[in-house]
Amino acid sequence: MITSGTTTVRLTAKGAATRLRIVEGAAAEIRERGAATTTLDDIRARTATSKSQIFHYFPGGKDELLLAVAALEAERILEDQQPHLDDLGRLDTWQAWRDWRDAVVRRYERQGVNCPLGVLMTELGRRTPASQQLTGQLLAQWQSALRDGVRCMQGSGRMDPALDADRTAAALIAAVQGGVTVLMATGSIAHLEAALDTTLELLGRFDAE
Amino acid sequence: MITSGTTTVRLTAKGAATRLRIVEGAAAEIRERGAATTTLDDIRARTATSKSQIFHYFPGGKDELLLAVAALEAERILEDQQPHLDDLGRLDTWQAWRDWRDAVVRRYERQGVNCPLGVLMTELGRRTPASQQLTGQLLAQWQSALRDGVRCMQGSGRMDPALDADRTAAALIAAVQGGVTVLMATGSIAHLEAALDTTLELLGRFDAE
Incomplete structure (x- = not known):
């Protein structure tokens, strides 16, 4: 069962495959041509x-399809950080954190000034309830994975247990978002690298003592 | 002499006052109605x-006027952080950094999800050379003031001299931009506060040792 916006469609396996094909095709088209x-x-x-197939899966039309594409792009943001972010608490060594940092930088280097999710959100309206819900879910999932990593490092004595793990994860999310905002405005990835490197360096000092 | 976009206009004191009145009126109108x-x-x-007055000061028409409004909004972003950011190296105590942190949070709390500069940049096109130049100048000026503050704290032994002052300043800029990006997407200021508090707390540990 897929809940998307206001409609809930119960799909067969074949139906789900067709729906996914439409969403992936739309995502590719939008990456090439703009939303x-x-x-x-x-x-x-x-x-x-066919038109009837599109409206079968997306009764709300283009906006509903765009929202499904945005959800796909949001998933891809987290997938690009795999296997660093997963349920198994993989951010459990400094090397794992450095690998995560590199995966984030590589993703945004490749993407450059074009943020597919940002483009979709602008088209859908950033402040519509559906957009806000999607952004909120993405950030919460991302932050939760980073928080688990911080807790893991605190548990093994590598990060200071006195730090609030959730706020530290929020600060890391802000570092990424801020670096990407500057990248999109200026074309330079230097702020993203500086933000992640400085935060990880400062977090690492506890371990070095 | 004011250089704005492609045109350079040499203004008398009265002319400069009229031009400023147009830019400030346009800024107020745009804050109320959108760009x-x-x-x-x-x-x-x-x-x-009159129409001829507008085109006298802004021969390029609406886009040129919007760019001047964007420059005014960029100045206001830095002004709202005064007297914390100025040429006299005022970020020279932890209290000064906390006051700056509070000024930044207050500004964005007041502003909420509406970023006047962001709205103008979207209207002008974020990737036009004029927009990029303006954003680049604002960030460089902001980062330079923060870098001076970091150097000052390093000089007095309050921040670690081993830190790269410019990258630390870039990380603080990213913390603000990321916090504001999340604020605009979700309406919550928690990430901005977490990013600034965590970075300042981690920076402060050197002094506490």
């Missing part, structure tokens, strides 16, 4: 689907 | 100026 100029007809042509 | 829906006629009506 504003991509039409449902473009997406139909790319995914070889 | 996209504000017309030159709205700005003329609010500032009691």
Whole structure:
């Protein structure tokens, strides 16, 4: 069962596969052409689907499809940080944190000034309830994985147990978001690297003492 | 002499005052109505100026005026952090850094999810050379003031001299930008506070040792 915006559609395995094909095709089309100029007809042509199929899976039309694409792009943001962020508490050594830092920097270096999720959010309206819910979920999931990592490092005596793990994770999220905001405004990745490196260096001093 | 975009206009004191009145009126109108829906006629009506006056000061029309409004909003961002950021190296005690932190949080609390500069940049196109130049200047000026503060604290033995002052300043800029990005997406100021508090707490540990 997939809940997306206001509609809930119960899908067969084949139906779910078709829906995913439409969403992935739409995501590729939007990455190439932009969200504003991509039409449902473009997406139909790319995914070889009929209008009735599109409206079967996305009764709300383009906005509902864009929201599903945004959810896919949000998942990809976390996937690009795998296996560093997962349920198994993989951020359990300094090397794991450095690998995570490198995965984040690589992702945004590759992406440059084009943020597919940002483009979709702008098109959908950043302050619509659906957009805010999606952003909130992404941030909460991301922060929770980082918090688990901080707790793990605190447990093994590598990070200071006196630190609030959740606020430390929030600060790391802000470091990434701020670095990406500057990257998108200026084209330079230096702030992202400086923010992650400085925060990790300062966190690491507890261990070095 | 004021250089704005492609035009350079040499102004008398009276001319500069009229130009400033137009820019401030336009800024107020745009804060109330948004950049996209504000017309030159709205700005003329609010500032009691004629069409020929507007085009005398802004030969490039609305885009040139919007850029001047964006420059004003950029100045205000730094002004709201005064007297903490100035040429006299005022970030020279932990109390000064806490006061600066409070000034930043207050500014964005007051502003909420509406960033006047962000709105203007979106309207002007974030990647136009003029927008990028303006953003680059604002960030460089801001970072330079924070770097001076870090150096001052390093000089008095309160922050670790081993830290790269410029990258530490870049990390603080990213903390602010990231916190504001999350604030605009979710309406919560918690990430901004967590980012500034965590970074300052970690920086302060050197002094406490």
